[in-house]
Amino acid sequence: MAGRPHKVMLALAVAGLGVATYLTYIHYAGIKPLCTAGGSCLKVQTSVYSKLDGVPVALIGAVGYTLILFTLLAPQREGTRLITMLLTSGGFAFSLYLTYREVFSIHAICEWCVSSAGIMTLLEALAIYRFLRGDPLPASAPSAEVAQQPAPLAKAGR
Numbered sequence: 001m002a003g004r005p006h007k008v009m010l011a012l013a014v015a016g017l018g019v020a021t022y023l024t025y026i027h028y029a030g031i032k033p034l035c036t037a038g039g040s041c042l043k044v045q046t047s048v049y050s051k052l053d054g055v056p057v058a059l060i061g062a063v064g065y066t067l068i069l070f071t072l073l074a075p076q077r078e079g080t081r082l083i084t085m086l087l088t089s090g091g092f093a094f095s096l097y098l099t100y101r102e103v104f105s106i107h108a109i110c111e112w113c114v115s116s117a118g119i120m121t122l123l124e125a126l127a128i129y130r131f132l133r134g135d136p137l138p139a140s141a142p143s144a145e146v147a148q149q150p151a152p153l154a155k156a157g158r
Contacts, residue, residue, distance in 0.1 A: 006072065006130065009123055009126050009127065013069040013072055017062060017069060019112055019119070020059075020065055023045070024059045028056075035110070037108075037109060037110075040110055041108075041110040041112060044102055044106055044108050044110035047105075049101040049105060057094075061091070064090070064094075065091075071083050071087060081127070082131060085127040085128055085131045091124070095120045095121070098117070
């Protein structure tokens with residue numbers, strides 16, 4: 001049974017994947033992104049920082065969100081929560097770098113990029129929270145500690 005943070009993270013990962021997929025699509029289709037901030041999105045999407053070693057950063061983001069989604073759909077154990085936290089940490093750090101480039105190198109803000117950075121920030125915070133607190137077992141399931149204890153022996157003669 002998934003807890004509330006897990007469900008919120010699933011929704012955020014799907015939303016992030018949607019944003020990254022849209023930005024990847026417009027990159028390869030060669031079309032202008034929908035943008036309310038004038039030409040800022042186009043300026044960011046066509047900058048030298050929109051690719052990393054020839055690969056669009058939007059595609060890297062789509063792969064990252066897909067991996068996060070896979071870890072959220074996998075059986076939830078401490079190991080999968082750790083992998084989710086590590087992936088979101090990488091995504092968060094990458095988002096910080098790209099936001100820095102938008103502000104200080106490109107001098108334009110892409111609202112799609114900002115929304116992805118916001119989504120990744122929330123995912124990172126929730127991933128850390130889930131990892132540190134662990135997911136409690138559902139109320140109907142016995143705790144692992146109780147389930148592993150041997151049954152008490154009946155006292156003889158009483």
